[in-house]
Amino acid sequence: MLKDNLQKALASLGLEKVAEGDYAKTGYHLEVTAEPTQMVDVAQAMLDAGCFLESFTAVDMVEAFDLVYHFASFDELCRTAVHVPLGKKKGMYTISQIYPGADWYEREVFDLFGIHFFNHPNLKRLLLPEDADFHPLLKDFGAGQGND
């Protein structure tokens, strides 16, 4: 089963948390917490298991960011959520060399949250204009702000 295989593969990476999720409540089969430096290895393990990157986003928790990767598989119902806590003013490592689809997701997070991604091939704003000087999904950005 994919879930067991993933648990085995992730166990060898020394992650903070690899646990079964409460599917009925959250929609996750596996819940993982990783350090920013471990994410590239996690992504490689997910790709080797045949999973695709379902979604990637960030949440501004005020004192820090919570980066959330969702992985799923075409062959078997198994959704993995990987949380990566990231301090403010810290950068993240890109996984776009492993999942090219992550390229745009990371650009979007850079655009809306101002998080920098190391080694990203083309890190520039995606949705907002190039000359925007704000990051609207930060919690200290109120409604109606910004250079319209």
Next chain:
Amino acid sequence: MIELLGLEEKTYTLNLGPQHPSTHGVLRVLLEMDGEFITQAEPVIGYGHRGHEHMAENRNYAQFLPNLGRVDYLHALAYNQCYCMAVEKLLGLTVPERGEYIRVITNELNRISSHLLWFGAYLLDLGAFTPIMYCFDDREHILDLLDRITGSRLTYCFYRFGGVPMDIDDDFVAGCRAFAKRLRSRWSDYDNLVTKNVIFINRARDVGLITRDQCVKYGITGPTLRGSGISYDLRKSEPYSAYPEFNFEIPIGTRGDIFDRYLVRLAEMEQSLRIIEQACDKLPNGPIMAEKVPKRIKPAVGEVYQGVETARGEFGMYVVSQGDVKPYRIKLRTPSFANLSLFPELAVDTLVADLVAILGSIDVVIPEIDR
């Protein structure tokens, strides 16, 4: 010749859009051209960015509901459903059976109307003017049906947390059956007009091939994925609502070219008709709204990911609640966003005419990409 004229051999940049008719809205593609061939294509998006995710953090749960109909305006009901299901999961609400059936019927009608619009608009892109007249004629019947119960014709906001607000009557059920019969009688017209049309076949066969490897690396979903032979449809792969109670198939392609994606969408409409008919046959009696829906929606601290199958692929919502009346964070995972990110790879070494055919075949809805 180039040397004789003293010209340098170099590429040039061609700007497509943001208002080019075949880009289906405000999408811009920057093309690097070597003669007639594309060496590099870069989609430039964000012209329709309205900040839905930011809006979600600034209003309460129910107030965000109408926004969902405006993210993907062609399959608005699936977006309604995804959000309602996510909030229902956070609140622990169960939708009554009849409510789920009404959701399935209306959702599948909406899926057919989306595919019909794609069918017409796509062939228009390829230079065939007639098909859009036929399919808009058919689509009009769906809009009339949905108009009767939802009150709108495009940007539906029909589902509520815990069920649906309006019951359907015998006239609506009869209308659904009549529509299914009508659309079935039209398949042969569609086939004769388009599927067997040699001009279309030659433009679509073996063009815009998508491999399984690309699907995994880019997170491709929907008919674009199934055209490449991967049977992944959340209605079956991650059953939700009342879908497990119906018999239907997931059509898949064999080669992964434009023609396969076209066939998958046509076959999906027939499967949706089957679902609608079965739902009309088995429609249970009873309430349409859950009892004890709290007046003030204030879910406990937690997070949820909910996915649904829309006409374009997997739409997912990641909702984070901090125990407030407003969502703390909502992420909209939209299918066209992931599907379009593969486009630069597909466009390399093709002609501009093929580029239009490929772009249309992945069926992008721009407001859904820009959010």
